[in-house]
Structures are given as structure tokens and as C-alpha cells.
Amino acid sequence: xxxxxxxxxxxxxxxxxxxxxxxxxxxxxxxxxxxxxxxxxxxxxxxxxxxxxxxxxxxxxxxxxxxxxxxxxxxxxxxxxxxxxxxxxxxxxxxxxxxxxxxxxxxxxxxxxxxxxxxxxxxxxxxxxxxxxxxxxxxxxxxxxxxxxxxxxxxxxxxxxxxxxxxxxxxxxxxxxxxxxxxxxxxxxxxxxxxxxxxxxxxxxxxxxxxxxxxxxxxxxxxxxxxxxxxxxxxxxxxxxxxxxxxxxxxxxxxxxxxxxxxxxxxxxxxxxxxxxxxxxxxxxxxxxxxxxxxxxxxxxxxxxxxxxxxxxxxxxxxxxxxxxxxxxxxxxxxxxxxxxxxxxxxxxxxxxxxxxxxxxxxxxxxxxxxxxxxxxxxxxxxxxxxxxxxxxxxxxxxxxxxxxxxxxxxxxxxxxxxxxxxxxxxxxxxxxxxxxxxxxxxxxxxxxxxxxxxxxxxxxxxxxxxxxxxxxxxxxxxxxxxxxxxxxxxxxxxxxxxxxxxxxxxxxxxxxxxxxxxxxxxxxxxxxxxxxxxxxxxxxxxxxxxxxxxxxxxxxxxxxxxxxxxxxxxxxxxxxxxxxxxxxxxxxxxxxxxxxxxxxxxxxxxxxxxxxxxxxxxxxxxxxxxxxxxxxxxxxxxxxxxxxxxxxxxxxxxxxxxxxxxxxxxxxxxxxxxxxxxxxxxxxxxxxxxxxxxxxxxxxxxxxxxxxxxxxxxxxxxxxxxxxxxxxxxxxxxxxxxxxxxxxxxxxxxxxxxxxxxxxxxxxxxxxxxxxxxxxxxxxxxxxxxxxxxxxxxxxxxxxxxxxxxxxxxxxxxxxxxxxxxxxxxxxxxxxxxxxxxxxxxxxxxxxxxxxxxxxx
Ligand code: ADP
Ligand code: MG
Numbered sequence: 001x002x003x004x005x006x007x008x009x010x011x012x013x014x015x016x017x018x019x020x021x022x023x024x025x026x027x028x029x030x031x032x033x034x035x036x037x038x039x040x041x042x043x044x045x046x047x048x049x050x051x052x053x054x055x056x057x058x059x060x061x062x063x064x065x066x067x068x069x070x071x072x073x074x075x076x077x078x079x080x081x082x083x084x085x086x087x088x089x090x091x092x093x094x095x096x097x098x099x100x101x102x103x104x105x106x107x108x109x110x111x112x113x114x115x116x117x118x119x120x121x122x123x124x125x126x127x128x129x130x131x132x133x134x135x136x137x138x139x140x141x142x143x144x145x146x147x148x149x150x151x152x153x154x155x156x157x158x159x160x161x162x163x164x165x166x167x168x169x170x171x172x173x174x175x176x177x178x179x180x181x182x183x184x185x186x187x188x189x190x191x192x193x194x195x196x197x198x199x200x201x202x203x204x205x206x207x208x209x210x211x212x213x214x215x216x217x218x219x220x221x222x223x224x225x226x227x228x229x230x231x232x233x234x235x236x237x238x239x240x241x242x243x244x245x246x247x248x249x250x251x252x253x254x255x256x257x258x259x260x261x262x263x264x265x266x267x268x269x270x271x272x273x274x275x276x277x278x279x280x281x282x283x284x285x286x287x288x289x290x291x292x293x294x295x296x297x298x299x300x301x302x303x304x305x306x307x308x309x310x311x312x313x314x315x316x317x318x319x320x321x322x323x324x325x326x327x328x329x330x331x332x333x334x335x336x337x338x339x340x341x342x343x344x345x346x347x348x349x350x351x352x353x354x355x356x357x358x359x360x361x362x363x364x365x366x367x368x369x370x371x372x373x374x375x376x377x378x379x380x381x382x383x384x385x386x387x388x389x390x391x392x393x394x395x396x397x398x399x400x401x402x403x404x405x406x407x408x409x410x411x412x413x414x415x416x417x418x419x420x421x422x423x424x425x426x427x428x429x430x431x432x433x434x435x436x437x438x439x440x441x442x443x444x445x446x447x448x449x450x451x452x453x454x455x456x457x458x459x460x461x462x463x464x465x466x467x468x469x470x471x472x473x474x475x476x477x478x479x480x481x482x483x484x485x486x487x488x489x490x491x492x493x494x495x496x497x498x499x500x501x502x503x504x505x506x507x508x509x510x511x512x513x514x515x516x517x518x519x520x521x522x523x524x525x526x527x528x529x530x531x532x533x534x535x536x537x538x539x540x541x542x543x544x545x546x547x548x549x550x551x552x553x554x555x556x557x558x559x560x561x562x563x564x565x566x567x568x569x570x571x572x573x574x575x576x577x578x579x580x581x582x583x584x585x586x587x588x589x590x591x592x593x594x595x596x597x598x599x600x601x602x603x604x605x606x607x608x609x610x611x612x613x614x615x616x617x618x619x620x621x622x623x624x625x626x627x628x629x630x631x632x633x634x635x636x637x638x639x640x641x642x643x644x645x646x647x648x649x650x651x652x653x654x655x656x657x658x659x660x661x662x663x664x665x666x667x668x669x670x671x672x673x674x675x676x677x678x679x680x681x682x683x684x685x686x687x688x689x690x691x692x693x694x695x696x697x698x699x700x701x702x703x704x705x706x707x708x709x710x711x712x713x714x715x716x717x718x719x720x721x722x723x724x725x726x727x728x729x730x731x732x733x734x735x736x737x738x739x740x741x742x743x744x745x746x747x748x749x750x751x752x753x754x755x756x757x758x759x760x761x762x763x764x765x766x767x768x769x770x771x772x773x774x775x776x777x778x779x780x781x782x783x784x785x786x787x788x789x790x791x792x793x794x795x796x797x798x799x800x801x802x803x804x805x806x807x808x809x810x811x812x813x814x815x816x817x818x819x820x821x822x823x824x825x826x827x828x829x830x831x832x833x834x835x836x837x838x839x840x841x842x843x844x845x846x847x848x849x850x851x852x853x854x855x856x857x858x
Contacts, residue, residue, distance in 0.1 A: 002055055002056050002057065003055055003056065004054050004055045004056060005053075005054055005055040006098060006099045007099050008034070008054040008055060008060065010099050010102060011023070011025055011034055014087055014102065014103075014104060015035075015037075017104070018083075018085040018104065018107065020083060020195075021082070021083035021084055021085040021107060021109075022037050022040075022041055022077060022082060022083070022084045022085065023037055023085045023087055023104075024065075024070065024074070024084055024085065024086050024087060025087045025102070026067070026086075026087055026088045026089050026102065027064070029066060029067050029068075030064040030065065030066055030067060031064060031065055031067060031070050031086075031087075032062055032063070032064040033062065033063055033064065034054075034060050034061065034062050035060060035061055036061075038060075038061040038062050038063045039061050041063055041077070042063040044076070044077060044080060044082075045063075045065070045073055045076060045077070047063050047064075047065065047073075048063060049061060049062075049063050050062050050063060071115060071117070071118075074086075074108055075115070075117070075118045078108060078109070078110050078113060078118065079110075079118075081110055081191065081192075081193045082193075083107060083108065083109040083110075083193070083195075084107070084108045084109075085104045085106075085107045085108075086104065086105055086106045086107075086108065087102050087103065087104045087105070088102065088103065088105050089101070089102055090102060090103045090105075104234075105234060106232070106233055106234060106235075107231075107232035107233070109127075109171055109193060109195065109232065110127075110170040110171045110192075110193045111125065111126065111127025111128075111144070111169070111170045111171025111172075111173075111193065111195075112127060112144050112171070112229065112232060112233060113125055113144070113145065114144060114145055114342065114343065114346055114348065116339065116343070119145055119339070121287035121290065121336065122282075122284075122287055122290030122291055122293075122294070123168075123290075123291065123294070124143045124145075124146065124148070124167070124168070124291050124294070124295070125143055125144070125145055125170060126141050126142065126143050126167045126168065126169045126170060127141065127142055127143075127144065127169065127170060127171045127172070127173065127225070127228075127229075128140065128141040128142075128163070128164060128167070128169045128171070128172050128173070128225070129141075129172065129173040129174065129197070129221050129222075129224045129225035129228070130160050130172060130173075130174050130178060130221065131174075131175070131178075131217055131220040131221045131224055132157070132178060132217075133216070133217050133220075135155055136153060136154075136155060136215075136217050137153065137154045137155065137156070137157060137159070137160050137217065138151065138152075138153060138215075138217035138218050138219075138220050138221030138222075139151065139152050139153070139154055139159075139160050139163055139221060140152075140218070140221035140222045140224075140225045140243065141163070141167055141169060141225075142225055142226075142229065142240065144229060144233075144237075144240070144342065145338075145339045145342045146239075146288075146291075146338035146339055146341075146342055146535075147239035147240045147241045147338065147341060147342055147345070147528075147532060148241060148338075149209070149222070149225075149240055149241050149242070149243045149244065150243065150244050150245075150246055151213065151218045151221055151222050151243050151244070151245055151246075152218075152245065152246050152247060152248060153215055153217055153218055154248070157182065159248070161185075161186070161189070161190070161256075162255055162256055163248070164186070164190055164192065165190060165256035165259075166256060166259065166298050166299075167298070169190070169192055170192060170193065171192055171193040171194075171195055172186060172192050172193070172194055172195070173195045173196070173197050173224055173225055173228045174194065174195075174196065174197075174224075175196070175197070175198065175224070176196060176198065179194050179196055195228060197224050197225075197227055197228040197231070199227065200220070200223050200224055200227050201223065201226070201227040201230065203219065203223055205226075205230075206222070206223060206226050208242060209222070209226070209240065209241075209242050209243055210222050210223065210242075210243055211242070212242065212243070212245065213243060213245060218243075218245060222243045226240070233346075235346060235347060236345055236346070236347065237345060237346070238345040238525060238528060239341045239342045239344070239345035239346070239528050239532070240345075241529075241532060250301075250302060250303065251299040251300060251301060251302060252299070252300035252301065252302055252622070252625050252640055252641065252642065252643065253641065253642040253643075254642065254643050254644075255644070255666075255669060257645070257646070257666050257669075258643055258644055258645040258646075259298070261615075261645040261646075261647055261681075262277070262615055262618055262619060262622070262643075262645055263275065263276045263277065263576070263615075264276060264277045264278065264297050264298070264622070265277070265278040265294055265297060265298065266278075275576065275580070276576070277297060277575065277576060277619060277622070277623075278293065278294055278297055279576075280550065280575050280576050280579055281293060281297070281546060281547065281550055281623075281628065282546060283545070283546040283549040283550050284542045284543060284545075284546045285328050285331035285332045285334075285542055285545075285546075286331055286332075286334050286335075286336070286538060286539065286542050287336040287339070288334075288336055288337065288338050288535050288538060288539035288542065289331070289538070289539045289541075289542025289543050289546065290542075291338075291539070292539040292540065292542070292543050293542075293543045293546060296543060296626045296627075297622070297626060300622050300625035300626045301625050301626065301627070302625065302639055302640075302641055304561055304639055306627075307561070307624070307625055307627055307639070308561075309627075310544060310547075310626070310627025310628075311558060311559070311624075311627050311628075311629070313544050313627075314544050314547045314548045314551060314627060314628060314629060315548075315558055315629075316374050316375070316548075317374070317544060317545050317548035318548040318551050318552045318629070320374060321552070323370050323373065323374060324545055324548060324549065326366075326370055327367065327370050327371075327541070327545055328545060328549070330363045330366050330367050330370070331363070331367070331538070331541070331542050331545070333359060333360065333362075333363050334360045334363050334367075334538055335353075335356040335357060335359070335360040337357070337360060337531055337532075337534060337535035337538065338532065338535040338539075340353055340356070340357055340531070341528045341531045341532055341535070344521060344524055344525050344528060345525060345528060347521070349521060350403075350405060350406070350407050351399050351400065351403030351404070351407060351412040351517065352403055352405060354395050354399045354403075354520070354524075355395070355399060355401060355402075355403065357391070357395060357524075358392055358395040358396060358399070361387055361388055361389075361391060361392040361395075362392060364385055364386070364387035364388075364534065364538075365387050367385060367538070367541070368381065368382075368385040368387070371385065371541065380537075381537060381541070384533060384534070384536070384537035385534065385537050385538075386530055386533060386534050386537075387534075388527055388530050388531060388534060390527070391524055391527050391531070394520065394523060394524070395520075395524075397414065397416075397417055398413055398414060398417045398516070398520055399412060399413065399414065399520070400412055400413065400414055407514060407517050408510070408514055409510065410506075410509060410510040410513050411513075412513050412514075412516075412517050413513045413516050413517065417516070418512070418516055420512060421509055421512050421513065421516065424505040424506070424508050424509035424512065425505070425509055427501055427502070427505040428501075428502045428505040428506050428509065431498045431499075431501050431502035431505070432502060434498055435453055435461060435495070435498060435502075436453075438453055438463075438495065439451065439452065439453040442463060446465075446472055446473060446477075447472060448465055448469045448472050448473075450465075450466055450469065451463060451464070451465055451469070452464045453495075454489075459481055459482055459489065459491075460491075460496070460499045460503075461491070461495050461496075461498070461499045462481055462482070462489040462490060462491055462495075463478055463489065463490045463491070463492070463495070464487050464488070464489050464490075465487060465488055465490065466486060466487045467486045467487060467488065468486075470488060477490075478490030478491065478492055479491050479492065479493075544627070547626075547627065547628040547629065550628070551628060551629035554575070554578075554579070554583075554631065555583075555631075556623075556628070556629035556630055556631050556632075557629055557630060557632055557633060557634055557635060558629055559620075559623075559624035559629070559630045559635040559636070559637060560635065560636040560637075561624075561636070561637060561638070561639055562636045562637060562638050564594075564595070565594065565595050565638050565676075565677075565712075566593070566594045566595075566636060566637075566638065567591060567592070567593040567594070567617075567636070567637045567638060567712060568590075568591070568592055568593075568634070568635065568636045568637075569590060569591040569592075569617065569620060569630075569632045569634075569635045569637070570590055570632055570633045570634040570635070571588035571589070571590065571632055571633040571634075572588060572589055572590065572591055572616055572617070572620055572630075572631060572632040572635065573586050573588050573589075573616060573631040573632065574586070574612050574613075574615060574616035574619060574631070575616075575619055575620075575623065575630075575631045576619070577612055577616075578631060587609075587749065587750035587751055588632075588633075589613055589616070589750075589751065589752040590752065591613075591616075591617050591752075593712055595731075596730070596731060597731060597733050598706070598710055598711070598712055598713060598731040598732075599702065599705060599706055599712075599713040599714075599715060599729070599731055599732040599733070600713070600714050600715065600732075600733055600734075600735050601702070601715050601716075601717065601722060601723060601725065601726065601732055601733070601734050601735070601756075602614070602714060602715065602716040602717070602735055602736065602737065602752075603716070603717060603718070603720060603722075603723055603734065603735075603736045603737075603756050603757035604716075604736045604737030604738070604739065604757045605737075605739055605746060605748075605757070605762065605764065605765055606718070606762065606765050607748060607765060608737035608738075608739060608748055608750065609737050609748065609750040609752075610683070610684075610716040610737055611647075611683050611684075611716065612750075613714075613716075613737065613752055614645075614681045614683055614714040614716055615645075615681070616631075617679070617681075617714060618643055618645060618679060618681055620632065620635060620637070621637055621640050621643065621679060622643070624637055625639065625640070638677065638712070639677075640677060640678060640679045640712075641675055641677040641678055642673065642674060642675070642677075642678040642679070643678065643679045643680075643681075644666075644669065644670035644673070644674055644678065644679070644680045644681065645680075645681040645682075645683070646663065646666045646667050646670060646681070646682050646683065646685055647683045647684070647685075660689055663685065667682070667685060667701060670682070671701065671704060671705070671709070674705070674709050674711040675709070675711065676709060676710040676711055677711070678709075678711040678712070679711065679712050679713075679714075680705065680709075680711050680712070680713040680714070680715075681713075681714050682698075682701065682713065682714070682715045682716070683716050684716055684717060684718060685697070685698055685701065685715075685717075686698040686701075686717075686719070687718075691719075694719070695719045695721060695722065698715075698717055698719060698722060699722060699725065702715055702722070702725060702729070702732065703725075703729065706729045706731055706732055710731075718762075720756070720757065723756030723757075726756065733754065734754070734755055734756040735752055735753065735754055735755070736752070736753055736755060736756055736757035737749075737750065737751065737752055737753075737757070738751045738752075738753050738757075739764075741764070745764065745767065745768065746764040746765065746768065763776060763779050763780060763783065766779065824855070824858075827855070828852055828855050828856060831851075831852060831855075832852060835848055
């Protein structure tokens with residue numbers, strides 16, 4: 001049997017190490033794919049599948065993409081969650097003996113994108129790693145494009161998933177056994193790419209980056225992640241910062257469902273940023289600021305001092321309109337320093353990036369003076385706004401103001417920067433001016449006015465004489481080079497000599513320019529930590545000015561923080577709904593809670609504004625805890641440690657999640673994890689099951705929160721019957737969204753008032769929706785029968801809860817029982833419990849039963 005050609009054998013040898021990636025195999029001007037890769041890629045990329053001889057009888061499937069347009073194809077594959085291994089020729093084909101040597105130079109994966117076209121400016125692109133040892137999980141994440149590297153310890157795998165969801169992680173690096181166990185869930189639920197990293201590099205390789213980490217699992221997670229990044233990227237990753245340990249407890253905790261329900265960074269329905277809190281608050285001027293804003297919204301603070309620091313700065317900026325405007329203009333000119341630092345380290349930066357860097361750095365002194373002008377006392381911005389003057393000066397001196405995109409074709413470096421380069425350029429310039437003079441001289445010598453000196457790539461410099469004038473040349477004056485239809489082209493030895501000089505000088509200067517550029521890049525590389533620190537300062541300032549801008553435009557107020565668990569919001573609004581509806585249309589509402597008023601039970605018809613009101617309170621808390629002003633006339637609030645939101649299954653718009661089970665799981669989450677410092681929003685919980693079931697569950701949950709947790713809770717319900725709980729639970733207050741009825745039709749006022757809603761209005765809403773009149777009429781009749789039933793139900797709910805479980809059960813036998821009766825029943829139950837059935841004959845049992853019944857009847 002014939003065997004594969006050497007090239008195919010080489011392909012297979014390389015492919016072996018990249019089973020889970022498309023191998024882009026460089027062949028001349030194309031990247032080719034073979035075998036299975038080719039079949040799959042032709043389908044995914046909609047390119048033609050061909051085949052080639054490979055030494056065996058069967059032809060090998062093949063498809064390819066041109067080298068120069070490969071980027072778009074790679075992007076398509078990465079977006080679909082695939083990986084692409086770039087395999088280049090690593091020796092000059094002309095010099096190669098046998099098959100040209102090839103190597104994979106980079107593995108591009110969803111979590112390791114560096115290409116500025118593929119990355120979204122205002123979004124991070126995270127890759128994470130998880131390691132586990134017993135009940136301890138190390139979770140580390142990195143944005144390769146910015147160099148951010150963080151790590152934490154978590155004690156449940158769900159918490160790791162939660163972090164992944166919160167950060168929008170694209171790729172997770174794990175060990176085999178972890179991938180086997182959790183890979184499918186991660187892939188399905190979060191759409192992440194799973195990557196394996198079996199071998200861990202020696203920790204000495206990462207030195208300072210992991211020096212501050214103490215716990216072995218933290219270290220292991222970071223080492224796994226870095227090992228993977230170095231293995232796949234195969235280059236300097238000097239921009240990756242020291243691993244920063246964080247604790248989820250230091251931030252306001254929200255699980256992924258709560259975050260989604262509150263539409264913090266994207267809407268539930270469209271998954272768009274538009275319509276989210278992030279969209280509302282984003283007045284950032286830089287890409288870095290945009291990314292930080294999202295991170296801030298994802299992790300509101302819980303430390304009052306840190307919150308105050310932000311808020312006070314926002315206040316300053318809010319009041320100084322002109323300074324803020326100026327600041328915004330300066331910020332707008334600041335380029336994405338974080339990603340730029342990444343590309344400098346990565347080695348794919350060009351001269352245009354450097355010009356942008358220069359312009360950015362030029363803004364820094366102005367930004368600093370605006371900021372320092374606002375603040376009187378010494379502050380952190382004095383040092384953190386570091387203009388990196390040396391870098392600015394270097395770039396100013398070295399790089400042309402309008403350089404080309406390519407760094408390999410010259411035109412990058414300014415005159416006067418390098419002596420040698422200047423000499424080459426001088427030589428080339430001299431040569432060119434000699435040639436320019438030559439034309440004059442030769443015209444003069446020969447008397448041919450139309451004589452020209454020209455240049456083309458193939459023949460170089462030449463003297464051109466039209467056919468009509470050829471007779472004016474002396475025999476052997478020039479050397480004939482090329483004949484055209486009506487002219488002849490000539491050369492002379494001096495011309496060739498000068499030409500060689502010019503071309504050599506140009507070639508040398510292009511090479512030298514590239515070398516100089518690389519040197520400058522290496523020099524700037526040493527400033528990466530300073531550039532990153534500057535980027536951090538700028539992005540913080542950008543976020544804070546964004547808060548100030550929005551707060552001023554939308555008339556927000558500075559929140560105060562209450563020590564005594566009070567929550568007072570006067571004329572509060574739902575920030576996003578208000579923006580969408582318009583300030584005039586939105587009806588503001590108060591919210592008042594304190595230690596005697598912990599639970600608000602909200603009733604009111606559908607569409608009245610219950611859900612909006614509840615979210616309004618949560619969003620106000622979040623805005624305050626990220627350091628922004630809040631949409632209200634006045635606000636005082638506690639600092640919450642966690643926020644839980646659960647939306648009744650029937651209201652849950654997210655497809656696939658609307659099962660009652662999920663609803664209950666989330667409720668469990670809130671009930672088991674909330675503390676008295678948490679905020680719970682339960683919006684029509686219990687809707688996903690039958691009325692009595694649902695109502696019973698809702699009541700039980702309310703009682704549990706009231707008696708055992710004491711968290712601030714907003715509980716909306718369409719179970720009107722639950723409002724009687726107000727009489728039984730002292731810290732529960734009924735409030736309702738008022739409606740007015742005009743000639744039998746309801747008008748929504750969207751106004752919250754104390755007390756329970758007087759009725760449900762469901763039928764009124766149906767009427768508004770213009771259901772057939774017969775349906776409405778019939779529904780009214782049926783309602784009357786139901787309402788009669790409800791009265792008995794209300795009686796059950798109202799019955800004060802007793803402390804003994806036995807007693808609680810008894811109350812089901814008989815709703816109204818006297819103390820004496822209770823004593824008796826208790827005795828009977830006691831007797832029943834103590835019967836030793838196994839020792840009794842059927843007759844004994846019969847007798848005992850008779851005895852008990854007699855007691856009951858007495
Ligand atoms: P519910 O939960 O009671 O069924 P929603 O909170 O979903 O009602 O509100 C229904 C609609 O009413 C919202 O889409 C919004 O347009 C409008 N709405 C809610 N609250 C207000 C308000 N305070 N002012 C103006 N319109 C509001
Ligand atoms: Mg609702």
C-alpha cells in the first residue's frame with residue numbers, strides 16, 4: 001500500500017497535538033485544511049471542499065483560505081466556539097531541503113483573542129480556570145487582551161459557575177476529571193469552550209505574578225491558567241499582571257438569575273445592552289471606562305468607605321459642569337491603553353497604535369490638572385495619573401505622525417532619530433536628486449527636449465528617447481535596454497551605479513526602520529506596568545464622570561447610608577423605565593422600611609406596576625452601592641450584603657427556565673442564603689402551580705422570612721387572600737398599587753399606597769383587553785362563587801401560627817377550638833402515638849380505637 005507524501009505526514013504529525021482545533025496549515029499564500037478539518041470547515045465557513053493527491057489511492061479532502069483574508073475566517077470559527085491552530089512555515093522555502101519546516105505558532109481560542117477587530121471595545125474577553133481539591137475550588141480568570149488576572153477561592157462548584165456567568169467567561173481551562181464531570185453542564189448552560197491543561201508549569205516560571213498568593217488552590221488555578229496561555233500563545237505575555245486575590249464576600253452578592261431578572265447588563269428578552277442599567281449609566285468616553293463600568297455593576301460594593309469615596313467624587317464632578325465637559329473631551333481622546341499594552345507585549349502593535357498612544361499620553365497632564373483642581377486635599381490621583389513622559393517623548397521623537405499600517409515597508413521613523421537611518425536616507429535622496437539633474441544635463445547635451453529619465457520596477461532607472469529623436473544620439477552614447485513602439489530606453493553605467501546606491505539605501509533603511517521600531521517597542525514594553533496603572537486611573541475617572549453626567553441629566557440625588565436598617569426612598573423611580581417612558585409619564589413612588597416594617601406585601605391588579613416598583617427598589621440599592629446617585633428626591637438606605645430576586649414562573653420570560661422547579665430552586669437559594677442584611681424580591685412566587693398550592697407555599701415563605709431571616713423583603717402577589725397576613729405578622733405591611741375605576745373600567749395610577757388592594761381587578765383588565773362581553777359577564781358570575789369560598793380560606797390564613805408542631809396540625813382538624821378542647825385533643829394524640837401496635841392483637845387495637853373515639857366524642 002502506498003503511503004502518504006512527506007508533507008501529509010508532517011501535517012498528521014502536527015495535527016496530533018491539536019485534535020480539538022482546526023489546523024490552518026500554511027502552504028504558500030494559503031492556509032489549507034485536510035481530512036475531517038476540511039469537511040467540517042467547508043461546512044462552517046461555506047467554502048468549497050476540494051481534494052488532493054496525498055500519496056495513497058484515495059484523494060484527501062481539502063479546503064483553504066487565502067492568507068491575507070484568513071482573519072475573518074478565523075473570527076467566524078472562534079465565534080462558533082472553535083479553536084484555530086496557526087501553523088506557519090518556519091524556514092525559507094528556498095533554503096529548505098525536502099519538506100519546509102512548519103510549526104504551530106499560536107492557538108487562537110474564544111478566550112485568547114487578541115485581534116482588535118474581533119474584540120468588542122467595551123467588553124472584556126475572559127478565560128478562566130477552575131481547580132478543585134476536596135471541597136475547595138480555586139477560580140482564576142484573565143483577560144488576555146488587557147492583562148487583568150484575578151483569583152478567588154470558592155467552596156461550591158455552583159459558585160464557580162456563578163462567577164463564570166457573571167463575567168461572561170468564554171473559555172474554561174480545567175483538568176481531565178473536572179472536564180468529564182462538569183464539562184457538559186458548562187458547555188450547555190453557559191456556552192463556554194472547555195480546554196484541557198494537564199501539565200502545570202513549574203511555579204518558579206511565574207515568580208512575582210503569584211508571589212502574593214497563599215492558598216495552594218489559588219496558586220494551582222493561576223498556574224493552570226498561565227500554563228495554558230503560555231502553551232497556546234507561544235510568546236511573551238509580559239502584560240499579564242500580578243494575580244489579584246478577591247473575595248466574593250467583599251461585594252454585594254447576586255446570583256446569575258437575580259442579575260438577569262434585574263436586567264443589570266442586558267435585557268431578559270433580547271439580551272441586548274440597550275434597556276439595561278449598564279446602558280442607562282454608560283456615559284463613559286473610553287473603552288476602558290466602559291469595561292470597568294460593567295465590572296462595577298457586576299460587583300457593587302459593600303464597604304461604606306469605598307462607596308463614599310466614589311459618591312463624593314461623583315458629587316464634585318456633578319456640580320462642576322464645565323470642568324466635567326472639559327474632562328469628557330480630554331477622555332474622548334484617550335485610546336484603549338489596556339489593550340494597547342497587551343498588544344505591545346504580544347508583539348502585534350503597529351506605528352499607528354504608537355501615535356494613538358502618544359496622543360493619549362498628551363491628554364494626561366490636562367486630565368490631571370482638571371482633577372487636581374477639583375480636589376483640594378492630597379489624593380491618589382496625583383500619583384496614579386502618571387503621564388509616562390518618557391514614553392511620550394520617545395514616540396514624539398521617533399515615530400512619524402502619519403505612519404503606514406505595515407511596519408515592514410518603512411515610513412515609520414522620523415528624520416533625526418537615528419544617525420544611520422539618516423545616512424541611508426541622505427544617500428537615497430542624493431541619488432534621486434542626481435538623477436533629477438541628469439535629465440536636465442542630458443537634454444542639454446543631446447539637444448533632445450523630450451528626453452526623460454524614468455523608473456520602473458523591472459528595469460530600474462532609464463533614459464527614454466522618442467523614436468523621432470533617436471538620430472540625435474551619438475553612436476554608443478547610451479546602452480540600449482528596452483524597445484517600445486515609439487521610443488527606446490537606455491541606461492548608462494553611472495545611472496546604474498546611482499540606482500544600486502539608491503535601492504540599497506532604501507532597502508537598508510526599511511530594514512533598519514523595522515529594527516528601530518522593534519527596539520522602540522521593547523523600550524515601551526518596559527513601561528507596561530505604568531501604562532496599566534494609568535489605564536486603571538483613567539477608567540475609574542471615566543466611570544465616575546459617567547455617573548456624574550447621568551446623575552445630573554436625570555436629576556438623581558446623593559444617597560445616604562443608614563446605620564439602623566432604615567430604607568427611605570422619597571419619590572423613587574425605576575431608572576431605566578423612567579428613561580424609556582420619559583420623566584413626565586413616570587409616576588414616582590415612596591418606599592419606607594425599617595426594623596418594624598421589614599416585609600412589604602404588594603397587591604394590585606396586573607399591569608399596575610408591582611414588578612416595576614420592586615425592581616426600582618433593588619436598582620436604587622445597586623446604584624447607591626456602585627457609588628452613583630439614585631433616582632429619587634431623597635434616599636437613605638442600608639448597605640445590602642446580597643440581593644435575591646425571584647420571578648414567578650408565569651412571569652418568567654426566559655424560555656426553558658420557566659419551570660416551577662427552577663422557581664422553587666431559586667426560592668430555596670434565597671431562603672437558605674439570605675441574612676437580615678439582604679434584600680429579597682419575590683415577584684408573584686408560587687404562580688407556577690395550582691392556586692392553593694401556590695398560595696400555601698407563598699404564605700409559608702413569607703412566614704419563614706418574617707420569623708427566621710428578617711431580610712428586607714418585597715413580596716408581590718396576586719393572591720389577594722394573603723393580605724390578611726398583615727394582622728398576624730407584625731413586621732409585615734400591606735401596600736398596594738392603586739387604581740381608579742371609572743364607569744366600570746380600571747385606570748392604572750401606578751401609585752403605591754399603604755393597605756391591601758381591595759380586589760383583584762383581573763376581570764377589569766380582561767375588559768380593557770376587549771375580551772368578548774359574554775366572557776366578561778360569565779367571569780363575574782363565577783367570581784362571586786369563588787369569593788364566597790375565599791372567606792373560609794382567609795380564615796385559615798389568619799389563624800395565628802402556634803409554636804408546637806402538634807398544635808399546628810390540630811388546627812387543620814378544626815379551625816376554631818377552645819383551650820380545653822386543645823388539651824383534650826393533645827391527650828388523644830399522645831395516646832395514639834404511644835400505642836405499641838406490634839404488641840397488640842387485632843382485638844386490642846379495636847378496643848384502643850374505641851377508647852380514643854369515646855374520648856373524642858366526650
Ligand atoms: P405588574 O407587575 O403589576 O403587572 P408592571 O410592573 O409589569 O406591572 O408594570 C406594567 C407597566 O406599567 C410597565 O410596563 C410600565 O410601562 C408601566 N408602569 C409601571 N410602573 C409605572 C410607574 N410608576 N409610572 C408609569 N408607568 C409605570
Ligand atoms: Mg408583574
